[in-house]
Every structure is written in structure tokens, then in C-alpha cells.
Amino acid sequence: MTVTPPNAVRYTGPILDWYAEHARDLPWRAPDATPWGILVSEIMLQQTPVARVLPVWREWMRRWPAPEALAAEPSGEAVRAWGRLGYPRRALRLHACAVAITERHGGRVPDSYDELRALPGVGAYTAAAVASFAYRQRHAVLDTNVRRVLARLITGVEYPPKTQTAAEVTLAESLLPPDAPTAARWAVAVMELGALVCTARTPRCVDCPVIGSCAWHQAGRPPYDGPPRRGQTYAGTDRQCRGRLLAVLRNAEGPVEKAALDVAWSDPVQRERALDGLVADGLVDPLEDGRYALPS
DNA sequence: TAGGCGTGGCC
DNA sequence: TGGCCAAGCCT
Numbered sequence: 001m002t003v004t005p006p007n008a009v010r011y012t013g014p015i016l017d018w019y020a021e022h023a024r025d026l027p028w029r030a031p032d033a034t035p036w037g038i039l040v041s042e043i044m045l046q047q048t049p050v051a052r053v054l055p056v057w058r059e060w061m062r063r064w065p066a067p068e069a070l071a072a073e074p075s076g077e078a079v080r081a082w083g084r085l086g087y088p089r090r091a092l093r094l095h096a097c098a099v100a101i102t103e104r105h106g107g108r109v110p111d112s113y114d115e116l117r118a119l120p121g122v123g124a125y126t127a128a129a130v131a132s133f134a135y136r137q138r139h140a141v142l143d144t145n146v147r148r149v150l151a152r153l154i155t156g157v158e159y160p161p162k163t164q165t166a167a168e169v170t171l172a173e174s175l176l177p178p179d180a181p182t183a184a185r186w187a188v189a190v191m192e193l194g195a196l197v198c199t200a201r202t203p204r205c206v207d208c209p210v211i212g213s214c215a216w217h218q219a220g221r222p223p224y225d226g227p228p229r230r231g232q233t234y235a236g237t238d239r240q241c242r243g244r245l246l247a248v249l250r251n252a253e254g255p256v257e258k259a260a261l262d263v264a265w266s267d268p269v270q271r272e273r274a275l276d277g278l279v280a281d282g283l284v285d286p287l288e289d290g291r292y293a294l295p296s
Numbered sequence: 297t298a299g300g301c302g303t304g305g306c307c
Numbered sequence: 308t309g310g311c312c313a314a315g316c317c318t
Contacts (some may be wrong), residue, residue, distance in 0.1 A: 086303040141314090
């Protein structure tokens, strides 16, 4: 029996009420959303904005409404359907998820955290999210939104540490409402608050249901004081080169000649390195005749 | 554990 | 204008 800290209700009540009124109407939150649809959405949403995911998710679910349908297709079809969502290895992993679910779980998305966590591309966050959102279980669902909300609300700093700490997990668990259905609603509600109100750049504190309890706000919203938080340049990197090469294959009907890849990136050394990487990752299939294709 | 891994919109 | 950011995972 877990005991909820007495002051936790200061946050949970108002945030649950706020969510009831302001939650976005997203298809993977609809009453008829399946665990498979929720898993697909979680993988697609990793590091990717909702607006870009929506159309791809709809088409994906129309085409592959259950894991068996996707598992029956070549992985390259998943990569093609992934379009420009980015991080295309996720498409490969989602396809591998479909195969594993079909073969190991009888076509049903598992409902235990450990079995979810064992699926390809499913880490601590996604396993907790699917267990919570699809199966209404009680888990600390700690994503970038929630980490930021807790950093401000409880810790009183603008941003959480670069990498997730054990203290953050402990804190998130201490705030979970005792009963599972409420904990599941709380999980999605805090996340939504971070996405819509307690945003990274310009938080809308005026719209915040817990502004009166916010440690960061009460401290005068002190700016982040710590090491630089990122530095992911992109132009000219291998990542951009990989993206260009894969786009050539996505846009082609079938296999392409090497020359079609060569014109996509001028630096031959970097191009070959990137192509080797794509092949090593299983995103590109080098054919015996010298052409290249999406994997089969 | 820090770094690699896409893409595009925003202020 | 361009750095920052978006429901992370894997090695």
C-alpha cells in the first residue's frame, strides 16, 4: 500500500481538473484507441511534435490496424510510410515490435511493464506510457514535459538536469495518486500541462492551475543556471547526409542505382560513410547487382 | 554515460 | 537569422 504525501493533492487535484477542461482531442486518446495505436503513437512521438505525427499516425493505423498486418510486410514498407518523421530507425523498431508482438504475444500488445520494456525501441518512458495510457496502470511516466513541470513546480528551477536522475524518478513516484486509474489520468495530465502551459521557452504561467504552488514561480522564475543544455548542429553532419540518402530511396518506387545516391550528397567520403551506416542499421539494403533498396 | 541519431517550425 | 526545441532509445 503506497502512501501519498499529504501535500501531493495540492498538485494533483488542480492539474486533473485542468486536464478535464483543456486536454487536446488526440486520436490516440480516443475511447476506441487500441493499445497498438497507443504504442504506435508513443514511438512516433519520441522527439517529434504532435502536429507532424498526426497524419502519419492516421495513415499507419488505416493501413496496419493491428500488429499482424505490419508484421506481414517488409520492414522497408515501414521505413517508407515513416516519411519525414525523422529518426527512421524508429520505423524499423516499430516493425520489429509488430513481429515480436505477433510471434511472442499472440498479436496482443503486452500489458506488463517488463514485457513492454523488452520490445525493440521501447525504453523506460514508452513502457510506462503504454502501460499507463493503454492499460490504466500506475506508473511514473517521466518524459521531457513531466521532468520540466516537476523541476519548476517542486524543485524551483527552470529546467531539469540534462540526463534523468534517480531523484526525479523517486519524486515522480511520490506524486502518483494511490489508485491506478487516477494515476493514469494524472500521468497524461501532467504531461499535457508541460506541453501546453509549462512549456520550455515561454511558459504561460498565467494559465497555470498550480501557479500558487509553483516553487519556481514563487522564486521569481530564476533563469536556468547550469551547463549548456544542447548543441545539436545539423547542417553538414552525417545525420543530414543519411537523411538525404534515405529520402532518395523513399521517393523511388523500387531499387535505385548508386549514381542516384551519389548526386544526393557532394562529399564522397562522408556519403560513403553515411551509406555504410544506413546499411549497418538495416535501413538500406545493398543488392547484388550494385543497386540499393529499402529493406525487404 | 555521453554522443549519435532526422526533421522542421518557431521566436 | 539561427539556435533551440519536440511524448527517447541504444550503445
